[in-house]
Structure formats: C-alpha cells, structure tokens
Amino acid sequence: MTLRHIPARRRTGLLAATALVGSLTAGLLALPAHAATVTIAAVQGAKRLSPYNGQQVTVTGIVTAIRSTGTSRGYWIQDPVGDGNPATSEALFVYTGSTTPSTKVGNRITVRGTVSEYYPGGSAEGGQSLTELTSASITATLSTGNALPAAFTLDAASVPDAYAPDAGGGSIESLTLAPSTYALDLYESLEGMRVQVGGARVVGATTPYSELFVTAEPTEHPTPRGGTVYGSYASQNVGRVKVESLLTSAFPVADVGDVLSGTTAGPLDYDNFGGYGIQATTLGTLTDNALAPETTRAQTAGELAVATYNVENLDPTDPQAKFDRLAAGIVGNLSSPDIVALEEVQDNNGATDNGVVAADQTYAKLIAAVSAAGGPAYQYRQINPVNDQDGGEPGGNIRVGFLFNPARVGFTDRPGGTSTTAVSVVNNGGTAALSVSPGRINPSDSAWNASRKPLAGEFTFQGKTVFVVANHFTSKGGDQPLHSRFQPPARSSETQRGQQATQVNGFVKQLLAVQPSARVVVLGDLNDFEFSNTVTTLTSGGVLTPLVGTLPAAERYTYVYQGNSQAIDHILTSPALTSYDYDIVHVNSEFADQASDHDPQVVRLVP
Structure with a gap:
C-alpha cells in the first residue's frame, strides 16, 4: 500500500511514556499545592484545550467504559448532570498507561490527576488533542451500580452540515466551539461522552486493526454500492464516524454497504487515524448486504x-x-x-x-x-x-x-x-x-x-x-x-x-x-x-x-x-x-x- 498520511496508529509505550513524563513535568513546575475541585465540564471548557491544562484537579463522575488492553489503558468518567452548556463535554478519559484500571463501570468516583492535552501521533501530525487526566488516582468510590448517562444520538438531525470553521489554514484551538454549526466542533464537544448511532451503514470496511467506519448521515453523498463519495474539498462528509470495540466478542467483519443494525454506543474517542470514533460498549448486529465484486464486459475485436x-x-x-x-x-x-x-x-x-x-x-x-x-x-x-x-x-x-x-x-x-x-x-x-x-x-x-x-x-x-x-x-x-x-x-x-x-x-x-x-x-x-x-x-x-x-x-x-x-x-x-x-x-x-x-x-x- 502506498503511504497516504498514515501516521503512527496507536499510542506506543514510548509515546505514552513521553506524554506521561511531559504531564508530570508540567505538574511539578506549575501546580498549586492542592488540586482544585472542579466539574468535568470546567476541565473540558468550551474550547479544544482545557483551561486547566497542566494543572492538578479533582473531579467526580460515573465510570462509563474501561479500556483494559494495550498500552493506552484507562477509563472514561462522565457527569450525569452537566452544566447545560452544549459546548462543554461532560466526560473525561483517565489515562492509566499499561496499568489495568481498578475501578468498574457504574462506579461513581472521585479522581485526582493532572490535566493533559495529548496529541495522538504527535502534535506535528496536525490532529486534534485529547483532554485527559494522567498520573491519576481514585480518592473515593462514592457509589456503585449507577445507571450510565444517556447516550447522545448522532444522526442527520444532530450532526451539522458544515464540517469545520475556516481559520485560513490556522489553528482552530482558540475558537469557542460551535457544536450546532460545525460537525468537528460537535464531536469535540462530545469528547469522552457516551454517544450512539442506530442502524448505521458501513462506509469503510473492517480493517486488520478491528475498526470500521459508519455514517450517521445515511443520505450524505451515497454511492450506488453503499459508500459515501468524497466529491470536493468542501464535501468532507460530516457523518463519518469510526467504530472500534471495548468488548471481548469478535469484531464484525463488514464490507461497505453492510449495516450495524440496532444500537452502537460508547464513549467518543479521537485518534490520528480516522479522527473521532466510538469506543463501543454496545455493538450493533451486523446485517450483511452481500456486496459483490464487479465484473466489466470484455472488449470487442475492434476495441x-x-x-x-x-x-x-x-x-x-x-x-x-x-x-x-x-x-x-x-x-x-x-x-x-x-x-x-x-x-x-x-x-x-x-x-x-x-x-x-x-x-x-x-x-x-x-x-x-x-x-x-x-x-x-x-x-x-x-x-x-x-x-x-x-x-x-x-x-x-x-x-x-x-x-x-x-x-x-x-x-x-x-x-x-x-x-x-x-x-x-x-x-x-x-x-x-x-x-x-x-x-x-x-x-x-x-x-x-x-x-x-x-x-x-x-x-x-x-x-x-x-x-x-x-x-x-x-x-x-x-x-x-x-x-x-x-x-x-x-x-x-x-x-x-x-x-x-x-x-x-x-x-x-x-x-x-x-x-x-x-x-x-x-x-x-x-x-x-x-x-x-x-x-x-x-x-x-x-x-x-x-x-x-x-x-x-x-x-x-x-x-x-x-x-x-x-x-x-x-x-x-x-x-x-x-x-x-x-x-x-x-x-x-x-x-x-x-x-x-x-x-x-x-x-x-x-x-
């Protein structure tokens, strides 16, 4: 395969260690004596970068999902109430590196850690950052078995038609998020939160990395065979969402045009290969639409x-x-x-x-x-x-x-x-x-x-x-x-x-x-x-x-x-x-x- 902007896929041990050391250094140099007790929404803020970046904070939320494999382990916590501002995410990823998280889904916990902005693949790749807690510890488990916050539905009604604000090629990190105007802002405003898609059509087949792409916008530039065509630089196709799985069951092997019937839900994550995607804790059932390879006609004697x-x-x-x-x-x-x-x-x-x-x-x-x-x-x-x-x-x-x-x-x-x-x-x-x-x-x-x-x-x-x-x-x-x-x-x-x-x-x-x-x-x-x-x-x-x-x-x-x-x-x-x-x-x-x-x-x- 020819290389086409395919940077490092996952946070390797070295990158993870670098991010962790950087976060620790920031914490040692710029932190107050005691961690501020704040809401998750306050940590996330209404822009892409946290106003608490590099600082220690204490936050409380319900554990909604756990990633217990690989070198980018951790868990997501979400405030079930929130601040009422659609520009601020109510969830946060707590990064534990290669250590398996000790908490459980449904636990309401208080966590203390250092706020970090992590750029998957490195800042030079030009991608977005993930606001997360590093060097974190659970200071209290307040209750267990809590119902999870309702998932935000990604569909044609909720995803804006415009993809991103135009900054003339500059960074959009300083701009206040406009989730009702731009799809990229919507996804950022939902970072870490539980989201869901229903009856989602597959627009990118399953890869060797156990991931696929679906669309939350089923009528957006469809191909006759079930995909989504990219027809201009201004037609980024806002409904595309990557799907990975936190489940132990086998990942579905899907072709373009297949459907994940029912509900696919989980925290909204971000990486440098594909952008925003669902880390599924509930995965829809694969409906195979039996896409067949095409055959062209033979040339005639005079062709x-x-x-x-x-x-x-x-x-x-x-x-x-x-x-x-x-x-x-x-x-x-x-x-x-x-x-x-x-x-x-x-x-x-x-x-x-x-x-x-x-x-x-x-x-x-x-x-x-x-x-x-x-x-x-x-x-x-x-x-x-x-x-x-x-x-x-x-x-x-x-x-x-x-x-x-x-x-x-x-x-x-x-x-x-x-x-x-x-x-x-x-x-x-x-x-x-x-x-x-x-x-x-x-x-x-x-x-x-x-x-x-x-x-x-x-x-x-x-x-x-x-x-x-x-x-x-x-x-x-x-x-x-x-x-x-x-x-x-x-x-x-x-x-x-x-x-x-x-x-x-x-x-x-x-x-x-x-x-x-x-x-x-x-x-x-x-x-x-x-x-x-x-x-x-x-x-x-x-x-x-x-x-x-x-x-x-x-x-x-x-x-x-x-x-x-x-x-x-x-x-x-x-x-x-x-x-x-x-x-x-x-x-x-x-x-x-x-x-x-x-x-x-x-x-x-x-x-």
Whole structure:
C-alpha cells in the first residue's frame, strides 16, 4: 500500500511514556499545592484545550467504559448532570498507561490527576488533542451500580452540515466551539461522552486493526454500492464516524454497504487515524448486504482495452493466494485487458533492502497466475529503478510496468531506456515516435525525487500506434488530515504532484506538437482527486481528458479512505481518442478481504 498520511496508529509505550513524563513535568513546575475541585465540564471548557491544562484537579463522575488492553489503558468518567452548556463535554478519559484500571463501570468516583492535552501521533501530525487526566488516582468510590448517562444520538438531525470553521489554514484551538454549526466542533464537544448511532451503514470496511467506519448521515453523498463519495474539498462528509470495540466478542467483519443494525454506543474517542470514533460498549448486529465484486464486459475485436491496477507492494514473497486473486481479478473481473499498467510492483525480494532491483520474478509469478486462471500469455515491459530512489516501502523498489497480450497488441521495442535515460519524442516526418521504448519521463528531474518515474511505451493495435504512459505519483504522506486542528488542512504533498503533473503534461504536449492526432493514454495511481490541482495541471491545454469525469458523480471512486470513497486512480486520453467505454471495476476498496487496497479500471478504445 502506498503511504497516504498514515501516521503512527496507536499510542506506543514510548509515546505514552513521553506524554506521561511531559504531564508530570508540567505538574511539578506549575501546580498549586492542592488540586482544585472542579466539574468535568470546567476541565473540558468550551474550547479544544482545557483551561486547566497542566494543572492538578479533582473531579467526580460515573465510570462509563474501561479500556483494559494495550498500552493506552484507562477509563472514561462522565457527569450525569452537566452544566447545560452544549459546548462543554461532560466526560473525561483517565489515562492509566499499561496499568489495568481498578475501578468498574457504574462506579461513581472521585479522581485526582493532572490535566493533559495529548496529541495522538504527535502534535506535528496536525490532529486534534485529547483532554485527559494522567498520573491519576481514585480518592473515593462514592457509589456503585449507577445507571450510565444517556447516550447522545448522532444522526442527520444532530450532526451539522458544515464540517469545520475556516481559520485560513490556522489553528482552530482558540475558537469557542460551535457544536450546532460545525460537525468537528460537535464531536469535540462530545469528547469522552457516551454517544450512539442506530442502524448505521458501513462506509469503510473492517480493517486488520478491528475498526470500521459508519455514517450517521445515511443520505450524505451515497454511492450506488453503499459508500459515501468524497466529491470536493468542501464535501468532507460530516457523518463519518469510526467504530472500534471495548468488548471481548469478535469484531464484525463488514464490507461497505453492510449495516450495524440496532444500537452502537460508547464513549467518543479521537485518534490520528480516522479522527473521532466510538469506543463501543454496545455493538450493533451486523446485517450483511452481500456486496459483490464487479465484473466489466470484455472488449470487442475492434476495441483496445487498457487498464490500470495498483497491486499493493507485490513481490514473490507474497502468498501465492495474493497472486491468484490478482490474476483472477485481471482475467475475470477486468475481462483480460489488452494492456495493463501496474503500479507497486516490487523487486524480487520485496522489502529486503540488499541492493536487488530486478523484478523479473515478480512479473513471471503474476503472469503464470494469469495463465493458470485462463487468461492470456501476457508479456511485460518495465525498467528497473535505481536502488532505493523511488520511494514506497523501504527496500521494495516499487515501480510501474506494463503487461500486454501479444496476441492482440504489439510493443515497439527501442533499446536504450535505462533507469536514468530520459525518453524523448522523435519526429518521423510528422509522425511521433519514442526515442526509447519503454522509456522513463525525465527521471533526473527533481519532480521525481523519492517517487516513481513514469514509464512511456509505444504499442500498436490493428496497425495503429498508441502511446501509453504509466504513472504512480507521490503519496499524500505529510498532508494534514481532514479532521485537523488546522482548517482548512494543508495539503503539502500537492506541490510535488503538481510538478509531476507538469512533467507528464509537457511530455504529452511534445507528442501532440509533432502529431496532433497522436493516440495517447495516461493512466495510473495519481494519488490525487479529479477535482485536484494535480489533475487540472495534467490536463492543462486540453491535451488530456480525465475519464472519471464522464461517470456519474456518485460512481467516481477507486479507493476508500477513512469512510470516504474517492478517486485517486485515473485514466486520461488525448483528443484523438473520442470513442471509448470507461469503467471503474470495484473489487477491492469496499471489502474487508482485499487483494489490493485499490480498485482497477479499464477503458475500451476504438483508436
């Protein structure tokens, strides 16, 4: 999987210790002699940061949930009465580190501890903080067996349509919360409190970390298959909520479109991977809506089928089952395209970082699996990268490459294309050709630092030349999340993708300058949206048409990230290619069981 703003997931022992030492230091340097006795609402305050941050306090509340595993153990306490101010949370997480809490749910207790603002993943990630008590001790158990405070219902009526206040890219921490106006403020105002969703539709499938995403807004930008489409930077989809479980029972294995029937309830938590979510103490029953993988039609004799597929760090050490599933998808779901641009093909020993860059074994194993699945006898073309220069998993040397069916298409081999050789456009009396084929586009340019270099290939189909450019632009790593405390969040990774788009756009313009009727297909994992500056730059001058824009808005997605179905893989065509049939084939992104984290797509062209 390409890294896409996936910071450290959980509070590790080291991070926990750092937070604890920091809290203790603050307590030793700035605390009064005696802890102030205050309400939980007073500790939380009406802003994101506690007015008591760094101070010792004594608070009273009912224990509503306990996390007794991992290195981020603790319990939530909630005031059943509260202060009547919707901007102030009535609950608080008491952090006990790796120590199992000694109290029980339903106990009304008095706790003394140091108020701390903890940033999951670190402050530099740009996420929100959690107000919590550290170095805490229970000074009294006032009663046991108390009824838990009623859970706040998250639904279309309670969650505002606007996502977050606009601070011009600055921090929103100093702003008073407006929970009836902004969804992000609502969630912050409920931090630690018991919340619930009812009959919640799954919009992000169960992950290996036993988490999924549901929506509290069932009519918000729905896809035909049950997801929630991310269609613009202003359409963050306010109803998305992550669900994890504090229960000992098995976590449900859910696909997009399934439903957690009944009630899912628990304290509202926050982490850096997904934002606000429910730590479920009551988990709805999974209703399986039997989402099925899609299958696209086969190309006709006169159609050239060109596909793109990110195969997620594929290398020969992967289980044979992964190769078999990818092959079955290529043969069955994609109907054996004539050309397949592959992204994230790793070298022959995968993540082992020992100087190996060749990937012939990777291609051979996939081609054999395709043949075993009843598909064509594909050939491949690619160029090995310089060791450890193209980003991705360290040691993996991911690259892009082509599979093609020689019974249907020809490949024009022109030798000389090395990892550092720049392909150029040759003018053969008004007909465009590549100087080397395959060849990399300007590989020494800084736009491609620590990133995959595009691969251009010259194909022939029924006597006609088609230029295909495979891409895998740099990842979104380093971008601030949608739920950032900086609003709107910064997307720093766009700068390099914009430079990469400029390079590819310029190369296509060189082809069309020689031959305006040149047939060009640009495709791959662009790691950016159809409404992004990256795609706008790539299409500048009208040299390319992004085919995703020809689909209904609700069907424009190839990837599901934190409950948002979004399009980051693309196929674009030059003006000469006007007759086409385009399809995104949903076989992976919506499912808990995936062969890859991306959906492939295909275009059937009449050149």
